[in-house]
Amino acid sequence: MKRKWTQVAVGAALALAAGMAGAAKLPDTVRLVVGYPAGGTADAVARVYAEELREKLGVNVVVDNRAGAGGQVAAQGFLRSPVDGSVLLVANNHMMTTLPLTVKTVTYDPVKDFQPVAVIAKFEHIFVVxxxxxxxxxxxxxxxxxxxxxxxxxxxxxxxxxxxxxxGYSIAKKNDIQMTPVPYKGGAPLINDLLGDHIPAGVDAVGLITEHVAAGTVRVLGITGPKRLDILKDVPTFVEMGYGNLEASGWMGIFAPVGMDPAMVKQFQDAFNEVAKNPKIEKAIVPIGFRPSSGDGQELARTVQADLDTWGPIIKESGYLQQ
Structure with missing residues (x-):
């Protein structure tokens, strides 16, 4: 698959860093567009942030679920959003890296078509049996x-x-074994089949599995990220086990439409970063496998590019491409 990714145009983010005075006038309601159904983990993270942002920004902040095609519907629809601050996109690494690299029908460029605002949460993937x-x-x-x-x-x-x-492909490739992925419609049915012994192993985000680890009904054999998690202290990282290309954490970030007033983007950036430090956020999202994170638009832009650089060669080598 031939796609050339350019570095993120961070001119707006650099302008923000210059320290623009005063707060922009926000609309009465700000919609956080989430590309996944209500009740899922991405939705849960967005809602706890929305609740705290209402008080911080002094405006109504609502979650707008636009589920479909793994987030593709939300991301492509977001390109038509107004730039007046009324709409922000809550996106994850799947929407911004693996989808554009694997789905032929994706028409958006994750580097050029979105204005990065802030990193809000990170999470890890696990290999579980x-x-x-x-x-x-x-x-x-x-x-x-x-x-x-x-x-x-x-x-x-x-x-x-x-x-x-x-x-999973990387594990199989490194060890010269044959491993076949079995796709599910979300993590919940995957976990159900693991618990029911219908499938021997799985790879998913850590959040849905911790209670089953505690119950002894599944075992986690490896985890992404630069270091072990406190909630899974006995589980080695893939890097520890010699899989140096499997360090990348999953993440959630906030994006604005390209063309939004830099002062407004800066106001949103500061608000999300301040809210991320609220103990209520940690209390709400750590049990579902996320950890609060903060970072400006430039950091989010670097994260997107780093993921493209990490997964691009692996995906290309695998030969995988959806129509």
């Missing part, structure tokens, strides 16, 4: 697949063409 899969380490699982690929070589993923699919 069911209780009847006799592996306590990733190395043991690899050997199971090597000996009995038909029995153990299938791993569930929450969506086709998602980062979990290519995480």
């Amino acid at each position: 069911g209780k009847t899969t006799p592996a306590n380490t990733l190395a043991e699982y690899v050997e199971l697949v090597r000996k009995e690929p038909e029995k153990y070589g299938h791993y569930g993923i929450p969506a086709p063409g998602s980062a979990p699919q290519f995480l």
Whole structure:
């Protein structure tokens, strides 16, 4: 798949950093567009931020769920948004990196078509096995697949063409084994099949699995990110195990329409970063596998580009492309 990604045009973000005086006049209502259904983890993170932003900004902040095609519907629809501050996009790494790299029908450019505002949360992906899969380490699982690929070589993923699919691909490639992704419509049915012993392994975001780890019904064998998580202290990172290309964390960020007044973008950026420090945010999102994060538009732009640079070669090597 040939796509050339250019560096993010951060002129607006640089203008923000220059310290523009005064607050922009915001509309009475700000919509946070979320590309996933109500009740999911992305929706939950957006809603807790919206609640705190109402008080911080002094305007009504509402969550607008525009689910469809893994976030593609929301992202493409957002390109037609007004630039008056009434609409912001809550996007994750899937919408901004893996979708544009894997889906032929995606028409937006994640680098050029969105104004990065702030990073608000990060999360990790895990490799997990069911209780009847006799592996306590990733190395043991690899050997199971090597000996009995038909029995153990299938791993569930929450969506086709998602980062979990290519995480599994990378594990298989490194170990010269055959692993087949099995796509589900979200993490919940994947976990249900793991618990029911219908599939031997899976890759998903950490949030949906922690309660089952505590109950001993599943085992986590590896986790993305630069260091171990406090909630899974015994689980090594992929980097620790020699998978240096699997460090990238998942993330959620805020984007504005290109052309929004830089002073307004700066006001939103500061508000999200301040709200991220509120203990209420941590209390609400840590149990579902997220951790609050802060960072300006330039950091978010660098994060998008870094993900494209990380997953692009892996996806290209896999030959995967949806129509």
